[in-house]
Amino acid sequence: MIEEENIPKIPEETFEEVRDHTETIREELAHIERLSESCQIPALERNTTQLRSVLRTMELHLPPRLEDSEE
Amino acid sequence: MGNSNTMWNPALETMSREYFREYQLNRLQAQIRHAKDNTAFYKEKLSDIQPDKITTMEMVTTIPTTTKSELREAQHMGDGLYGNLLADDTESIISYHQTSGTTGPPIRQSDSLRDWEWWTDCWATVLWAHGVRPDDRVFFPFSYGVFVAFWAAHSAAKRIGAQVIPGGGMSSVQRVEKIADLDPTVVAMTPTYAFRLAEVAEQEGIDLRGSEVAIIICAGEPGASVASTKAALEDLWGAEVYDHAGATEAGAWGFSCSSDDLGLHVNEARFLVEVLGPDDEPVSPGDVGRLVVTPLNRYAQPYVRFELNDRVRLSEKNGCDCGRAYRFVDGGVLGRRDEFKTVNGTLLSPRTVEDIVHGFDTVLNEFHVRIEDHPKKDLDTVSVDVEADQNHDYNNQRIRKQLRKELRRHTHLNFTVNVLQSGTLDRNTLKSNRFSDLRQRRAQYRQ
Numbered sequence: 001m002i003e004e005e006n007i008p009k010i011p012e013e014t015f016e017e018v019r020d021h022t023e024t025i026r027e028e029l030a031h032i033e034r035l036s037e038s039c040q041i042p043a044l045e046r047n048t049t050q051l052r053s054v055l056r057t058m059e060l061h062l063p064p065r066l067e068d069s070e071e
Numbered sequence: 072m073g074n075s076n077t078m079w080n081p082a083l084e085t086m087s088r089e090y091f092r093e094y095q096l097n098r099l100q101a102q103i104r105h106a107k108d109n110t111a112f113y114k115e116k117l118s119d120i121q122p123d124k125i126t127t128m129e130m131v132t133t134i135p136t137t138t139k140s141e142l143r144e145a146q147h148m149g150d151g152l153y154g155n156l157l158a159d160d161t162e163s164i165i166s167y168h169q170t171s172g173t174t175g176p177p178i179r180q181s182d183s184l185r186d187w188e189w190w191t192d193c194w195a196t197v198l199w200a201h202g203v204r205p206d207d208r209v210f211f212p213f214s215y216g217v218f219v220a221f222w223a224a225h226s227a228a229k230r231i232g233a234q235v236i237p238g239g240g241m242s243s244v245q246r247v248e249k250i251a252d253l254d255p256t257v258v259a260m261t262p263t264y265a266f267r268l269a270e271v272a273e274q275e276g277i278d279l280r281g282s283e284v285a286i287i288i289c290a291g292e293p294g295a296s297v298a299s300t301k302a303a304l305e306d307l308w309g310a311e312v313y314d315h316a317g318a319t320e321a322g323a324w325g326f327s328c329s330s331d332d333l334g335l336h337v338n339e340a341r342f343l344v345e346v347l348g349p350d351d352e353p354v355s356p357g358d359v360g361r362l363v364v365t366p367l368n369r370y371a372q373p374y375v376r377f378e379l380n381d382r383v384r385l386s387e388k389n390g391c392d393c394g395r396a397y398r399f400v401d402g403g404v405l406g407r408r409d410e411f412k413t414v415n416g417t418l419l420s421p422r423t424v425e426d427i428v429h430g431f432d433t434v435l436n437e438f439h440v441r442i443e444d445h446p447k448k449d450l451d452t453v454s455v456d457v458e459a460d461q462n463h464d465y466n467n468q469r470i471r472k473q474l475r476k477e478l479r480r481h482t483h484l485n486f487t488v489n490v491l492q493s494g495t496l497d498r499n500t501l502k503s504n505r506f507s508d509l510r511q512r513r514a515q516y517r518q
Contacts, residue, residue, distance in 0.1 A: 039082075040076070041080055041081060041082055042076075042078075042079050042080070043079045043080040043195065043196075044080075046195070046231055046232060
């Protein structure tokens with residue numbers, strides 16, 4: 001059993017900040033996706049897909065917003 | 072001419088020569104700096120080299136080359152698995168591989184996540200050039216062991232978005248059954264194993280020519296750039312056959328394209344490739360030299376001017392029908408430097424024999440060459456064992472005579488030709504060792 005005092009106490013503001021930055025990356029990625037599509041460079045397109053996939057996994061590791069869990 | 076759909080990265084693959092030179096010099100300087108700053112091996116070896124002063128391609132030859140034997144020694148000095156070769160902390164290493172050890176103890180190869188991204192990208196360049204697309208299904212019939220083999224190709228196929236079928240832990244029979252069952256459109260393997268699987272498929276009554284396989288990607292051996300080998304494989308599989316060259320230390324540096332010319336493009340965005348003569352100076356296009364490769368984006372275990380020992384001939388042609396600006400080596404890898412044998416004063420390359428044997432449809436594709444001392448005279452003898460193809464109306468005496476004549480015409484040597492029953496010679500699942508040099512008396516001529 002893990003003792004409760006050993007579980008890191010992360011302030012909600014920190015998660016909120018990570019969520020904000022993740023959202024920024026998501027918006028930037030959408031720009032990159034549009035641009036790389038117009039460039040027709042498969043390497044850019046496929047690596048953008050990879051980035052999006054990594055970003056999704058990262059989002060899965062963020063706890064839901066407090067207001068989300070209340071809904 | 073090429074367009075964006077035929078290249079993984081058309082912006083890089085069509086870059087002008089001038090831009091390439093500048094790009095490569097900048098990357099080379101950065102790699103030297105990285106290797107010197109982070110590995111005990113290069114800190115000592117390149118102590119006199121100041122990367123900022125390497126400002127022209129001509130100056131590159133002032134940097135000492137790196138040999139396999141130096142790497143073997145350095146990995147056993149210092150701490151840990153990789154000794155003095157490691158440029159990163161061990162926590163950043165995500166994969167272990169090793170060389171096959173055909174010329175000595177294996178070299179251990181560490182790769183970090185960004186190295187693996189580099190491997191993946193280099194192989195994606197290869198696969199895309201060979202026509203692999205997101206709607207393809209790619210089968211990798213290899214052992215998934217410690218040799219790097221097709222590991223990075225597996226990652227690259229996924230990066231492209233293709234569906235990957237891992238073919239490890241299966242017998243050859245199970246693999247051809249998987250091909251019949253799962254309908255892959257692409258299969259990647261060594262040329263030796265492509266012949267072997269075709270043979271097994273025939274024994275099992277599986278029609279590879281009627282399968283969905285449209286692309287065969289060969290690596291590990293130069294066969295797919297040997298005209299007769301490529302033609303024989305295309306006939307057996309009913310598919311386009313492409314060539315790729317790489318090495319554990321150097322990375323995936325070369326790939327064939329859609330042009331009719333046999334050979335390999337050098338991925339110049341990721342590698343500085345030099346072809347040097349015996350005086351260690353670059354040879355002119357059209358001349359054969361040895362390959363020296365610097366991977367330009369390798370971090371955990373970087374290499375500077377690695378002596379690959381392969382012999383290649385840089386093409387004299389300007390540009391390629393496929394549209395790539397990358398330089399081209401005619402006929403791909405012509406052989407390893409230590410594979411060339413001097414027999415009775417004449418240089419013999421395994422590849423020449425391969426080209427001739429694979430051009431004969433009355434014999435199977437396996438063969439074995441033996442070079443021995445003449446029992447009485449101070450001479451060498453050379454013989455080749457081949458297997459008669461029982462599907463043809465053949466006559467051993469005629470095969471022997473015709474093959475001997477062709478071999479003499481191309482090699483200027485008198486071969487003894489032994490025609491054996493099919494299935495007599497050993498079959499390999501990775502690379503073939505088709506040459507045995509058993510000479511004792513004239514050992515000095517072996518290389």
